[in-house]
Amino acid sequence: MKQLANYSITLFLTALISLTGCITTVAQSGDFSDYDFRYHTYDETVTMLNELAEEYPQLVELYSIGKTATGQREMWMIEITNKDTGPASQKPGAYFDGNQHDNEVMGGEVATFLPYYFLSQYGEDEEITRLLDSRVLYILPLANPDGAEAYITGEVDWDPMDIDNADRLYGPGENGDDGPEDLDGDGEILKMRVENPDGDWKTYDADPRIMVRREEGDSTGTFYDLYDEGIDNDDDGEINNDPPHTRFITNRNYPGHWSSDDGQYRGAGDYPLDELNSRNIVEFIVHRPNIAMIESYHTTSGVHLRPFSARPTEDLPRKDLQDYTAILGMGTEITTYPQASIYHEFTTIDPDLTPEEQPGTRHGVFVDWGYLHHGIFSTTTELWTMEDFVNEVGWGEIPRDKPLFAIPGRYRRPDVQAKVLQWLDEHEGDPKLSGQKYVDWKTYEHPSLGEVELGGFTKYWLRNPPPGPYFKKVAVDQAEFAKRRGLLTPLVKIRDVEVERKGQNTWSVRAQIVNEGYLDTSMEQARFIGRAKPVELSLDSGNSDEHSTHEFPFLRGTRGSGFESFYYGEWEVEAPAGKEVTIKLWSKKGGEDEMSVVLK
Structure with missing residues (x-):
């Protein structure tokens, strides 16, 4: 049978450990020179x-x-x-x-x-x-292997309509065969701009390399259509309007x-x-x-x-x-x-x-x-993050209000991108950039649009490091x-088992258990929604039905404080001297442990 243990808790000072964690810092032992x-x-x-x-x-x-x-x-x-x-x-x-x-x-x-x-x-x-x-x-390195492969190689190797939910992803009658491509063979798919008096884009005043949305009422200046680099693959009169879905x-x-x-x-x-x-x-x-x-x-x-x-x-x-x-x-x-x-x-x-x-x-x-x-x-x-690079050149008058980290609120802003370009200009040719940079706009003869300009950030810069x-x-x-x-996850251990003889074949067995980990054996949220399981401490003497299983709602973690909480379970055992019994400890998130002792 199971019973809720009337356990005692002893707080034991094991060491003075920094509040920042119960892990002692160990110097990095490898330089990883053989990793690419x-x-x-x-x-x-x-x-x-x-x-x-x-x-x-x-x-x-x-x-x-x-x-x-x-x-x-x-x-x-x-x-x-x-x-x-x-x-x-x-x-x-x-x-x-x-x-x-x-x-x-x-x-x-x-x-x-x-x-x-x-x-x-x-x-x-x-x-x-x-x-x-x-x-x-x-460790699951690639949760979306198909999308990652398409991004890294620039190629799609599956039939867009031969996948689950194709109609939902592409829509009826569409097959995802008009995506961007590298037109000039430079290994990058950049942006493509085309002059159009009715275009929705214009250059940013502080740095004309950057494109910004045309504002309502804008009537003077040069305006553009803006695309990802590519052509009209499906001859429907539109460029890159039906790219293959990769966000699986x-x-x-x-x-x-x-x-x-x-x-x-x-x-x-x-x-x-x-x-x-x-x-x-x-x-x-x-x-x-x-x-x-x-x-x-x-x-x-x-x-x-x-x-x-x-x-x-x-x-x-x-x-x-x-x-x-x-x-x-x-x-x-x-x-x-x-x-x-x-x-x-x-x-x-x-x-x-x-x-x-x-x-x-x-x-x-x-x-x-x-x-x-x-x-x-x-x-x-x-x-x-671009934060460090902009910090180096200085934020100037750029407001740094919330949301500080949201991409639409920060790194897509033209004033921030202008600062990033300033940093890139000052570090042009730095080998640490591995050739990644901002490509200045250059003319290109497009097969259907005529003269266009290609430019923009290379693949591994704004979103991913070089x-x-x-x-x-x-x-x-x-x-x-x-x-x-x-190492901060919970980890339950049986610290000690004491045996005391009560009669000729009667014994008291007392186990001391602890959670050595930083975190409790269950989070408060798990207990609130009923997903947590009690920690179980049991004794196996070959006839386990004779002995109760002690349950503990959870075992406290150390929180890096240097204190451990001890919990106890005790059983009365009828067995001859020399009999071996095993104490077993189980926690859903904290693992398992066991210890055997001989009755003597």
Whole structure:
């Protein structure tokens, strides 16, 4: 039978550890000189994962979690843990993914670097060794492999109409065969501008390289039509009007806050999880209840984001908000990225409207689902930022009001882009840029439009960093934070078992247990929605029906304070001397442990 334990808690001072975390900083042991910090195709990424699986068989399992939406590729998951210390299912898990959006390819590259980072330093870096011995990492480098491949290579290798939901994605009678292409063979798909007195675009006064929307009433000056570089592939008289759909995960198709209460505002798709890629991810996580932490890498803005996306901060339970603030603060120390609420700092809020009425909120977001529905510590990191470059040349009179990090509110603004161009002008030819830059407008003879101009930012600059040193810094910083946060997951342990003889064949067995991790064995949100499971402490003497299982609502984490909370369970055992009994400890998010003792 099970009973709620009348447990006592002893606070024990084990060490004075910095409030910023219970992890002692270990110097970086590798320079990663043999890692190629550039953008990889799907085949290159899969080859790297297979090579790691072959090189580290005792630490790695590599498997597909399903086909992608196009059916062309597998979604490869790499599972990393020391198999000698127990199966993955019995350890606390941390999940990482990248490239949920097709063009946010740096997210995929960080998630691809993580396995190499952890495996290449196992046995050398004390923290990484401890992490892989005690926890399991689930890493999905490419959540949208088809979209990432199209962005990196500029090519689409699937039939647009031969995919799930083709009619919804393309519309009846459309087949996605008129997308942009590299006309002049320079390896970049830039912007294309064509003079037109009725055009919707004009040059920016402060820097004519930048294009801005024509304002109502503008009647003097030169106006343009603006396109992505390309031609009219389907001869319908329009350029790039039917590009192939590549956003097979929109990060708006998850069940969390998918719709406002009245249904006026909602996420992507006809219903939550009608996108195959997002469904594969959700099914994977649901079937691994040991996952205690989720991180999804996106770009751009250089910020660590926490839930909610569609609700204000005051809706988060107080203790969970404190944990988010503390842990993402550790991330700031490592990556320099600030932390922010998606709703408050990443969204334009109308103060006169309720949260339900806000038209700018994001619905159906992955981290909302992970935290809201399952009580998992879930975050998103937006990688890469122009902030440092503009800081270097100075913001001048540019206002820096909220939303500070939202892309439409910052990096698409012409005044900010003018500052970025100033920085690029001052660093022209710098090898750290790997040839990435702003291409000044140049004339080109278009097959149907006649003389046009091509120009704009190259692929790896505004949204994703250039290959090389900038790329490496982003990847290594994020890997360092991934290491630290992985060690913050709950970890339950049996510290001691005492046996006291009460009679000739009667014994008292008392176990002391603890949660060594930073976080509690369940978040407050998980307890609030009923997703948390009590921690179970049981005794097996060969006839387990004789003994009760003690249940603890949750075990407190250390919070980096240096204090541990001790919990106890006690049993009366009838058995002869010399009998071995086993104490077993189970936690949904904190793993499992057991200890055997001989009655004597």
